[in-house]
Amino acid sequence: MKKSIAISVSLLILLILLAEFFINENAGAETFSPRSFVIIFVVLFCYFISQSWAQSLSIYGKIKIILALNLLLFAINYFSSLSFDQFAKSSLNIPGLLVFLSDLVFIGLLLSLIHGLVSIQRKKNTRRNFIIFLVFLFSFSLFGQQMTYAYSRKFSPTFPIAMSSRSLYDIFIVLFMIYAMVINSFRLRWIKFLNKSQKIKTFFVSAMIIFLLVLLISKSGHLLGDISAVAHRLFTASITFVIVYFSFSIILILLYLPTAGALDRKTKELASLQQLSRSILGVFDLNKVFDIILQQTIEITGSNYSWLILKESGKRSFRLMAENGMPDKMKDVFCQPTKLNVVKWINDHKNVLMIDRVGKDDRVSDIEKWRHRSGSLLAIPLISNKKILGILFAVKNTEYGFMADDRSLLAMFANNAAIAIENAQLVEKSLTREKYEQELKVAHEAQMKLLPATTPDIPSLEISAVCITANEVGGDYYDFFQYSKNSLGVAIGDVSGKGAEAAFYMAEGKGILESFGQIDRVPAELLCKANEVLYKTLDAKTFISMLFGVFDLKKGIVSFSRAGHCPLLYWKAEDEMVYLVEPLGMALGLISGSVFKTTLSQEDVKYKKGDIFVLFTDGVTEAMNESQEEFGEDRLCELVIEHHQSSAFEIQSAILAEIKSFVGDASQHDDLSLIVIKPK
Amino acid sequence: MDSFEVAGRRQEKVEILAIKGYLDAHTAPSLENALQELVTAEKYQIVINFKDLAYISSAGLGVIMGFIENVRDHGGDIKLCEMNAKIYRVFDLLGFPKIYDITDKEAEAVKKFNS
Numbered sequence: 001m002k003k004s005i006a007i008s009v010s011l012l013i014l015l016i017l018l019a020e021f022f023i024n025e026n027a028g029a030e031t032f033s034p035r036s037f038v039i040i041f042v043v044l045f046c047y048f049i050s051q052s053w054a055q056s057l058s059i060y061g062k063i064k065i066i067l068a069l070n071l072l073l074f075a076i077n078y079f080s081s082l083s084f085d086q087f088a089k090s091s092l093n094i095p096g097l098l099v100f101l102s103d104l105v106f107i108g109l110l111l112s113l114i115h116g117l118v119s120i121q122r123k124k125n126t127r128r129n130f131i132i133f134l135v136f137l138f139s140f141s142l143f144g145q146q147m148t149y150a151y152s153r154k155f156s157p158t159f160p161i162a163m164s165s166r167s168l169y170d171i172f173i174v175l176f177m178i179y180a181m182v183i184n185s186f187r188l189r190w191i192k193f194l195n196k197s198q199k200i201k202t203f204f205v206s207a208m209i210i211f212l213l214v215l216l217i218s219k220s221g222h223l224l225g226d227i228s229a230v231a232h233r234l235f236t237a238s239i240t241f242v243i244v245y246f247s248f249s250i251i252l253i254l255l256y257l258p259t260a261g262a263l264d265r266k267t268k269e270l271a272s273l274q275q276l277s278r279s280i281l282g283v284f285d286l287n288k289v290f291d292i293i294l295q296q297t298i299e300i301t302g303s304n305y306s307w308l309i310l311k312e313s314g315k316r317s318f319r320l321m322a323e324n325g326m327p328d329k330m331k332d333v334f335c336q337p338t339k340l341n342v343v344k345w346i347n348d349h350k351n352v353l354m355i356d357r358v359g360k361d362d363r364v365s366d367i368e369k370w371r372h373r374s375g376s377l378l379a380i381p382l383i384s385n386k387k388i389l390g391i392l393f394a395v396k397n398t399e400y401g402f403m404a405d406d407r408s409l410l411a412m413f414a415n416n417a418a419i420a421i422e423n424a425q426l427v428e429k430s431l432t433r434e435k436y437e438q439e440l441k442v443a444h445e446a447q448m449k450l451l452p453a454t455t456p457d458i459p460s461l462e463i464s465a466v467c468i469t470a471n472e473v474g475g476d477y478y479d480f481f482q483y484s485k486n487s488l489g490v491a492i493g494d495v496s497g498k499g500a501e502a503a504f505y506m507a508e509g510k511g512i513l514e515s516f517g518q519i520d521r522v523p524a525e526l527l528c529k530a531n532e533v534l535y536k537t538l539d540a541k542t543f544i545s546m547l548f549g550v551f552d553l554k555k556g557i558v559s560f561s562r563a564g565h566c567p568l569l570y571w572k573a574e575d576e577m578v579y580l581v582e583p584l585g586m587a588l589g590l591i592s593g594s595v596f597k598t599t600l601s602q603e604d605v606k607y608k609k610g611d612i613f614v615l616f617t618d619g620v621t622e623a624m625n626e627s628q629e630e631f632g633e634d635r636l637c638e639l640v641i642e643h644h645q646s647s648a649f650e651i652q653s654a655i656l657a658e659i660k661s662f663v664g665d666a667s668q669h670d671d672l673s674l675i676v677i678k679p680k
Numbered sequence: 681m682d683s684f685e686v687a688g689r690r691q692e693k694v695e696i697l698a699i700k701g702y703l704d705a706h707t708a709p710s711l712e713n714a715l716q717e718l719v720t721a722e723k724y725q726i727v728i729n730f731k732d733l734a735y736i737s738s739a740g741l742g743v744i745m746g747f748i749e750n751v752r753d754h755g756g757d758i759k760l761c762e763m764n765a766k767i768y769r770v771f772d773l774l775g776f777p778k779i780y781d782i783t784d785k786e787a788e789a790v791k792k793f794n795s
Contacts, residue, residue, distance in 0.1 A: 314710075475738070496738030498705045541746030543738070545774060564774035586775025590745070599778060618738075618770075628734065630766070669704065670737065 036230040039104060040138050043234060046108020047115075047134075054109075054116035059190045060198050066113050066242075067205050073106045074212045104231065107238045114245055118187040126187060133180035137241070140177050141234035143170065181241045185248040195267070196260040203253045206246040213239050268299065283420070284427040290322035293392065293417045298324060300413060301378060301406045303394035305330075309337045310382075310390035310421070318343055318390065329369050330395075341366045346381050346391050353379040354407050357399045376401035380410050382418035389418050439500050444469060446503040447477075450510055456480045458488060460553055462648035462678040466656070467671060468619075474671030475502035476617050479510060481517050486554040489517055492615040492675055493546035493565065496587075501542070508537060509544050509588070523548045523561035524602040531563070531588045531596050538589035545587045547615055556679070558613070561602045563588045566618055567633075571640050573610035578637040581605070612651065612678050614640060619672030623659050626666045631659055648676040683707075686714040694725045694790045700732035703740035711740065715747045715758075724756020727789045731762040736770055748780070757781060759789040 057065060080099040111134070119126050194202060217239055256263070283289050290308055297306040305325035309318040317338040323331065337343050342364050346353055355361045355377040358370040365371060376396045382389040392414055396402065447469065455463040467476050475495030482488055491513055495502040512530045520526050527548055534544060545565040551558045560568055564587025567580040585600040607613075616636070623631040636655065643654045652674055659672070684707030685700045695718050703711060718726055728744070730736075748758050759781040763771065771777060783789045 315713075494738065496742045498739060539746075540749055541742035543742070543745065543774070545738075566773060582773075584775075586778055590775060591779055595778065599775060622735075624735075 035228060036142055039228055039231045039234065040141065042101070042104045043108045043111070044138075046105050047112045050109050050112040051115070054112045055119075057113075057116065059117070059120065059193055060202070062113050062116050062190075063202050063205055066110065067209055069106055069109055069113070070209050070212050070242075073103065074216050076102055077216055100228075100231065103235055107235060110242060111238060114184075114242065117190050117245075118184055120187075120190040120193070129180065129183050129187075133177070133184050133241070136173060136177035136180050137234070137237050140173050140237055141230050143173060177237065181244050184241075185245045188249050188252050191249060191252050191256055192263070196257075196264045199253050199257060199260050203250060203257070206250045206253070209246050210243050210250070213243050217243075284424050286421070286424045286428055287322065289420050289424045291324075293420065294322055294324035296413065297392060297394050297410065301394050301396075301402060301410060303378070303396045303401070306392070306394040307334060308382075308390060308392050309334060309343070311388060321390070333367055333369060334393075342377075342379060343391060346379055347388055350381055350383060350388060352381070352407055352411050353377070354402055355379075356402075358395075359399075374399045378402045378406060378410060380414040382414050382421060384418045384422050389421055392417060436499075443498075443500040443503040446500070447475075447506060450477060450479075450503070450506055452478075452480055456482050456488060458482075458553065460679060461488070461551070462680055463675070464648040464652040464677075465673075465675040466652060467673040468656075468668070469671045470619070470668045474498055474619065475506060476619060476671035476673040477506045477509065478615070478673050478675055479513065481513065483517060483521055483550075486552060487521060488551040488553060489513075489521065490549045490551065490615065490675065490677070491546060492617060492673060493544050494617045494619075494671070494673075495544050496542050505534075505538060505542060505544065509534065509546070513548075521550050522602070523550055523559050524600050527561050527563045527585070527588065527600060528597050532592065534589040535592040535596075543587040543589040549613075549615075551677075555606075556608065557604055557606050559602055559604045561585060561600055563600065564590070566616055566621060569612075569614035569616070569633075569636060569640060570605060571612035571614075571644050573608060573612075573644070576644075578641055580633060580637070607679050609679050610644075612640060612644060612648075612676065614651075614655075615673075615675040615677075617671065617673040619668075619670040620655070620659065620674055622670060623663050623672065624666055624669065625663050631662055635662070648678040651678070652676045684710060686711055688714060688718075691790055692794065694727055694793050695723045696727045696729060696786065696790070698729040698732065702735045703733060703743075704735065704737040705739035708737075708739045708743050712743045712746070715743065719747060719750060722754070724751045724754045725793045726751065726756065726758045727786060727793075728758060728760050729762050729786050730760060730764070730767055731786075733763070733767055736767055741770070741774065741776070744780075757793070759783065759792060761786045761789040 054062065076099055080095065115130050118130055191199065191202070217236060283292065294306045294308060297303065305323070305327070307323035307326050307330075308321050310321045311317070312319050320331065320334045320337060326334075333340070341362075342353065345363055353363070355364060358364050358367075358375045358377050359373045364377065374397070376399055378394045380392045382392055392410070394402075394410065451467055452465070455465050463480075465478055465480075467478060469476070475498060476493075477495065478490075478492040480488065480490055493506075493509060495505045495509065497505075509530070512533055513526070516526050516529050520529065527546065530546075538544070543564070546563045547560065547565040547568060548563070549558050549560040549568070560581060560583060562568070562581075562583050562585045564585060567582035570579045570581050571577075572579060581603055583601040583603040586596055590596070614636070620636060621631055621633050625631075635658070639655050639658055640651065643651045646654065655674060655676075683701045684703055687698045687700070689696050689698070697711075697714055697718075699711060701707070715726070718724075744758060744760075751758055760771075761783045762785065763782065768782070771780070771782065776782070781789065781792065783792070
């Protein structure tokens with residue numbers, strides 16, 4: 001709405017302006033005609049309408065547009081002064097009018113663009129000062145007749161004499177305008193936002209603008225002066241302002257140029273610190289964090305390559321974690337970095353180490369590759385909570401490559417890097433733990449599914465079995481195999497290791513027992529066959545201890561073989577004594593073939609009513625109390641002796657209760673399985 | 681958590697690892713690392729001294745098993761010594777004495793390498 005009103009008003013005024021040209025014959029001599037206001041209006045209109053556009057441009061964009069405008073302005077005026085000269089005096093002068101209008105438009109745009117530059121990082125008075133300048137500029141254009149006269153006569157000999165009170169008034173206006181020009185010309189904060197190359201370019205652009213405008217001022221007199229003295233003054237004053245403004249900027253750029261490189265670096269460094277801070281928040285993948293740190297280190301210091309060593313958790317040794325551009329030879333050197341002098345030095349001093357000449361420095365003389373080499377090194381400890389997490393290295397292939405501020409900056413950077421690494425490590429740890437806990441849960445469920453849900457219902461045997469798992473799956477396993485009416489297999493075992501792996505091997509063991517049990521029911525032979533299979537499939541550090549027995553319920557004989565497992569506890573009612581039956585035998589998966597076979601023996605026991613068999617895993621005998629004593633086999637035997645008249649279930653409960661009171665508040669650290677079988 | 685420590689030292693060509701405390705699934709990795717370092721450095725004559733070991737779980741036994749084959753393939757051995765009765769009982773039950781050289785005294789184990 002506002003826009004359309006503005007446009008229609010300006011069109012109307014343009015019409016008046018055009019009309020004036022045709023009506024007013026004596027175009028050049030006016031002071032206070034409507035035309036003057038129209039001129040000022042057009043300039044102001046262009047100034048205001050282009051403001052938001054000017055603000056939206058980047059700093060260097062503004063400079064470029066100013067140069068383009070100046071080139072256009074110069075071209076138009078210069079050529080028009082050559083070719084349209086003869087038209088200037090004629091009353092109907094369309095090309096002259098167009099040049100005139102374009103000058104006004106350009107002045108409006110220029111003022112707007114310069115205002116854009118001036119108000120970068122504006123202060124309280126910035127806007128006011130610019131408006132004051134505009135007020136004086138337009139006042140001068142309207143009233144400064146005498147001055148312009150003197151100015152255009154280039155200080156004629158009559159100038160001092162010609163001064164009247166009117167011209168004093170003019171001088172007053174001019175002085176204030178110049179004052180406002182200078183004040184505004186100090187608003188050059190945008191220069192510091194340019195990088196070095198932009199500064200250099202701006203320097204030349206400014207010089208070019210000044211050159212063009214100086215040429216223009218000396219040329220533009222005729223045309224504008226012929227049409228309107230006000231326009232002429234406005235034009236001259238504005239152009240003078242632009243010249244002054246860019247002269248100031250040239251001086252300032254000259255002052256800034258020597259430090260421009262350093263400033264650029266600082267800016268870049270700040271940006272990279274910021275980038276890292278962002279990465280601290282966002283990246284929890286350790287390797288990505290390493291990549292960012294090394295990349296930034298190279299960027300900040302301009303080094304040739306960088307790498308990172310970290311202390312291994314819970315140890316004193318360091319390990320090479322990541323590198324960027326590192327030569328292979330150096331990788332070999334820093335593969336085992338703990339004993340290098342430079343690492344020791346930083347570990348002891350907890351301080352930054354800067355070496356200007358690696359070939360001449362004792363602290364790196366133990367690194368063969370650097371001996372007699374030129375280059376410089378910067379090594380920075382990554383410290384968190386006063387502890388050294390690791391060391392960040394950067395190398396330049398030239399001597400004296402690093403400066404003092406590289407050192408301080410990288411040290412600052414290293415603080416953030418240490419936080420980033422620590423955060424990522426914590427996240428990784430908690431993820432691992434979560435994964436581990438999940439795995440344990442799955443393993444625990446698997447283990448529970450592998451254990452029989454109920455004990456077999458045998459008329460001549462009381463059977464009670466239990467497995468109490470520790471927090472972590474310990475790999476305990478027991479099973480019953482009812483081969484026929486008169487044949488029952490019993491197995492109890494312990495897979496070494498823990499977690500899902502143990503559960504997996506347990507399942508394998510169960511499968512093997514199930515399938516071989518269909519063919520062979522002699523414990524020793526069955527275990528030999530199981531060993532052959534398991535030896536091939538278990539990994540090197542895994543084994544399974546197992547006690548396997550087969551009850552011949554008809555004959556009342558039980559045959560046992562023991563593959564590295566805890567002994568069988570046997571209460572012989574007839575003797576009123578407890579025996580630990582321990583036939584020879586090695587754990588499954590330890591060794592293959594004949595050694596296992598020849599070692600393994602089998603024990604046959606003829607049992608009677610009232611006898612008791614107790615099968616257990618090491619979780620029972622190794623149950624530990626708080627003073628770290630073990631429950632032991634003796635206590636177990638005594639309990640069986642004491643409770644030999646109780647039922648299988650009662651005996652089992654008594655043992656569990658005793659273990660519980662023995663262990664007290666200590667935590668259960670291994671699975672605990674217990675089978676009590678009592679013939680009846 | 682129960683503590684466990686490994687201290688390495690060297691006697692002539694034999695690397696001796698004295699282990700102390702509780703060797704279970706939690707602490708097994710530190711013995712694993714110690715052994716791995718020796719194997720990486722191609723030191724295959726290893727004696728483990730159990731004098732100060734209070735407890736060993738199946739995971740701890742697994743660590744030794746995991747290395748023995750590789751060490752023996754390189755002409756070396758892992759010999760075990762100075763176990764207390766309780767620890768020896770664990771080894772014995774599993775049948776380890778059949779496949780491992782277990783001696784009473786450390787010097788004896790070292791001597792076996794040199795003979």
